[in-house]
Amino acid sequence: MKLDEKTKKELLQKAKEGKEMAYVPYSKFPVGAALLTESGNIYIGCNIENASYGATNCAERTALFKAVSEGETNFRALAVVSNHSDYTFPCGICRQVIQEFAQDIEMIFENKEGNILTLTIKDLLPYPFKEDYLEATKETEKDEK
Numbered sequence: 033m034k035l036d037e038k039t040k041k042e043l044l045q046k047a048k049e050g051k052e053m054a055y056v057p058y059s060k061f062p063v064g065a066a067l068l069t070e071s072g073n074i075y076i077g078c079n080i081e082n083a084s085y086g087a088t089n090c091a092e093r094t095a096l097f098k099a100v101s102e103g104e105t106n107f108r109a110l111a112v113v114s115n116h117s118d119y120t121f122p123c124g125i126c127r128q129v130i131q132e133f134a135q136d137i138e139m140i141f142e143n144k145e146g147n148i149l150t151l152t153i154k155d156l157l158p159y160p161f162k163e164d165y166l167e168a169t170k171e172t173e174k175d176e177k
């Protein structure tokens with residue numbers, strides 16, 4: 033079932049609350065995310081940067097890792113916001129991580145004009161790296177022995 037407008041707005045509001053928690057001394061680009069689970073819980077995330085830049089965690093993965101670490105792995109929707117005027121789409125690493133858990137998740141975005149855009153993770157990452165590649169590789173190795 034598709035998410036209704038009221039729930040989308042609620043999720044975007046939670047993502048904005050998450051954005052306020054962003055730790056971004058280097059980029060000064062705060063991002064917030066709110067993840068709605070199938071059980072109805074909402075996990076909020078922000079980006080957390082580091083002096084070793086590569087150690088930075090995006091808002092989307094913060095929310096998702098919080099949920100997984102609390103035992104929740106069934107996801108319904110993920111809202112993402114920043115201070116940028118346009119929609120803020122997740123980076124490639126986050127797309128890959130999101131699709132591992134949720135192939136049908138609704139991705140909710142809002143621009144400065146207040147327009148809400150809803151995409152699926154398949155729209156954002158049509159050709160993910162899949163776990164079954166790993167199994168197939170093991171089989172190939174067995175055959176070669």
Ligand SMILES: O=c1ccn([C@H]2C[C@H](O)[C@@H](CO)O2)c(=O)[nH]1
Nearest residue numbers: 059061063079090091121122123
């Ligand atoms: O979708 C995105 C894109 C970027 N960032 C963060 C990473 C970094 O802290 C800052 C600039 O790239 O924004 C996110 O959290 N989510």
Ligand SMILES: [Zn+2]
Nearest residue numbers: 090122123126
């Ligand atoms: Zn990311």
